[in-house]
Amino acid sequence: MIHQSFLDLDYCARVSGCETCRTFRRAFILEQITGRDVEFLTNPDLQSPVYAVLRIESSGDRLLLTSTPTQKPSFAATVALNHEPRHLANDPTKSGARLTTDFQELRRVVRDCHDNHECSSRYRWSRRNPTWLLEIMDNNQVRLVRGPKSLVDYVVLSYSWGDPAEMPAAEWARIKGAGTKTRNGIPVPERLNPFSAWDLPETMRDAIDITKELGFGYLWVDNVCIPKGTNWDTEASLMHEVYGNAAFTLVASSSSKATDRMIKERLAWSHRSKAVKLRGKWLHNTQMPLDKIRLESPVARRSWTLQEERLSPRVLYWTEQRWYWSCPESQVAELEELGHVRPENKSMERRSPQLFLELCRTGDIEQLHEEWLDIVEAYTPRDLVEPRDRFLAIAGLAVRFYSAKSEAGGSFISEEYLAGLWRDNFARHLAWSVAKGANSRHNLQHIAPSWSWASLPLRMETKTKHAFKPSEHFRFISVVEEKEDSEKAMTGPNFTSHDSLSRGRTMEERGRGVKVVDVEGRFRRFVSDNAKQVSWDAIEWRRGKRVGFDFGAFPGHDLFARHEADGRIIAKDAHSGEIVGQLDYVVPDEALKSPFTPYVPCGGEKEIMCLELGESAMLLLVRNPSWGHQESYRRVGVAISYENRKGFFYGCETRTVRLA
Structure with missing residues (x-):
């Protein structure tokens, strides 16, 4: 001590x-x-x-x-x-x-990247500026201006607005009130004319000072530069340009809310x-790892900031005690260098925030899909003020992903965006799982289909990365949609355009509305009809840190068990190995009043069907009662890596299954 x-x-x-x-x-x-x-x-x-x-x-x-x-x-x-x-x-x-802060040292680092690295020439998306920028003037004055026709060096602020439940109503009103109002579709004169930076919340004010200290004359802040009444869907799909063309993105890692100061003693x-x-x-x-700052700062708890980071070629992380600079060629911290971000050890490569952009540039399609799964895993634990923005907050990433595949494979490709998943690797993308069964009361299945991770409640930890070998029996067939909507989406000017950006925006807008798909694969019951239910404690054993199962008390019996607290479910036939699945939701303390229940009720385990995705991966499904006469199924969980039962689907029929 x-x-x-x-x-x-x-x-x-x-x-x-x-x-x-x-x-x-x-x-x-x-x-x-x-x-x-x-x-x-x-x-x-x-x-x-x-x-x-x-x-x-x-x-x-x-x-x-x-x-x-x-x-x-x-x-x-x-x-x-x-x-x-x-x-x-x-x-x-x-x-x-x-x-x-020693701004002289920081200016040297930023200038070194600009003069001696290939970051701008390799990763800048276009020569377009955002629609609106905040121009920094003398005497602590700023004003909102239209983005000039030729590209200017501007800085983007990535920050957390804060949780309205954790602050006084007046403080939240001040943060929301910083937004630019419009009159007849044009920002009000109070913003177009010079106004004091002190009219803005503290994080924005300090971002203006940092931007000016580093020699830049323009700053982009979402709340200020996307005027109220702007088409938010359209702006969200353009985020890869806003962040990709910026001089750098300033991440306010030191701020828990927009009223926190960045520049402090x-x-x-x-x-x-x-x-x-x-x-x-x-x-x-010792030096605090950049990964810790990226993953543990308040900014990392906000959904919108994930794409802000992953779409930015250059990022300046501002913490309470020092700053960190990250670009595709180097990482530098105040007082000492962190070193190059592409070491020989490939396992360390994921530490680079710019890996997604690097894969988009090189066209490594297999690794790009793995990176999308990493994006999903990083995205689902984050929070949103408005759950309806679930897809909008990663729209820019989806557009950039599609554009990368389009440029790698030609003007017209088979890839489709399907409610946060991708068609070309659909079975792999379906095999996500929750770390623990969720509370079904907060599900978002009114926003996304059950088979999409986007239907989960906010702030859910998910697992997407595991060894996966696709089943030769699985096949994606088609999206099920209204004929009118289909014709409108597939024949619009953007979809037939040769511009990958326009096609990507159309694909993302259409994809976020997908609800039902038809797939084909081997299909069977998860729990046999004559299986006996036993308690979880009766079969689980522990030896120190080792955890396993002991079925010795039930010889010759088909059985199943369910862990009520975390949603695990196990099925075992009499003389075969067991399969452990993970249900997406646990049974709530009080049953939902609505007839729609995203969870499997107690006693409903024998209704679970399963669809083979990979050699050791399956979806757990139940019949959807709300689809009228057409038989369809909704997802209730998944089973992954069942090495004790590799032949589970041997001899089963292959059939078309409608997922909703």
Whole structure:
């Protein structure tokens, strides 16, 4: 134990000048991404003892600093142990504490990318500007202007509006009120004429200052530059141009809401740093991985920001204590380089935010599909203020995906966008699963079909990446739609255009409305008619960390069991291996009043049918009672990697199945 609390540690570093405690204090603060995180760290009501735990690793010994040594800590940090002292090339405390950002260093990094990298020439989508831009003027004045005819260097802000449930109504009203109003379809004069940047929320104000400090004269902010009354669907499908053509995207990782400041005093550097030795080893602060910032900042909890990041060739991440720069050729953090983003170790390549754009450029179709699955897995845990924007928030990614395949395969390709999935690899895309059964009360099956991940409630963790070998018996047949809608979608000017962008926009708009498809594959019951239901506890066994099943108490019986808490379901025939499936929804405490139930009711397990997708992947389905006379099925779950029952579909009929 180092100190009784972080506040004691901070006092020791500040008053006694203890270099060890200064190093430990800096480590804790550098781990805090947002200003709110720093406030929690220093909150007198949230204090606990500070421990240091030695970790001996092949990559180097480390001290893990933690608030509790045994259970999940409320805060933690890492300090590296070296044989030699390590000095920062640009130590902000060298000539006294530097509490503000060194924009000179950041300007050098941005200029180096512009002058010496191929990022712009390789990844810039076109020479079109956004429809509206915020022009930065002198005396802290800005104004809304139409994007010039020739491309200008502009910055895009990616930020979190915040959760309206977690802030006063007046604060949320101020954030919403920052939007540009229109009169007769034109922005009001109050925005077209110069106005004070102080009229905007704090995150936007600081983004304006950062943009100006870096020598750029234009900023694009969604709430300001998409005037009210604009066709939101059209603007959403153009996001790959807005972000792809920008000088860079500024990600406000430090802000939990639009009223948070970005430019603040950086407390990690309030004391001068000095090399310090502890029991024969030199201590130095470690670099927070960029992946942690990308995945754990408040911005990462907002659905819209996923495509903002993945469509941006250059990204500047702004955290509470330092900035990080990422482009296709390098990653740099304030004070030190992180190194190139394309190492020989291919498994590390996914750490690059620009991997999606790289695959679109190279036309690696197989890897592009894998990257789409990664996008889905990153997208489903995020939140939306308006659930109806479920598809719009990734529309730009879908358009860019389609355009990449179109350019790789010629003007006309067979690919179709199907409610968040893609036709050319449909079986693979259908094989998503939930980490745990969801509460069915919050399902979005009024927005998307049951077979699409988009029908799940918001903030759901999903799994999309697993070994998959498609079944030779599975085939996508067609989209089922009204004849009038079909003719309108397939014969419009954009669909027949030779411009991949126009076709992509039409394909995305049509795809988000797909509800019913016909497929073909081997089909059978999941649970046999004479199967006996047993409790989950009766068959599950645990040996330390190992978990498995023991069916010894039920010899010669077909059986099934269901885990009520997480939605797992198991089916086993008397003398064959078991199959463990995952239901999308658990049974709610109170049955829904509506006759439509996306979950399998207790006692309805024998109604589950299954459709083979791959050699060890199947959809779990139940008959859809709401489709009239035409037989159709809705998805209720999936079973993946059933190695104990590879011959489950042997000899089963192949039939056409309508999925709704």
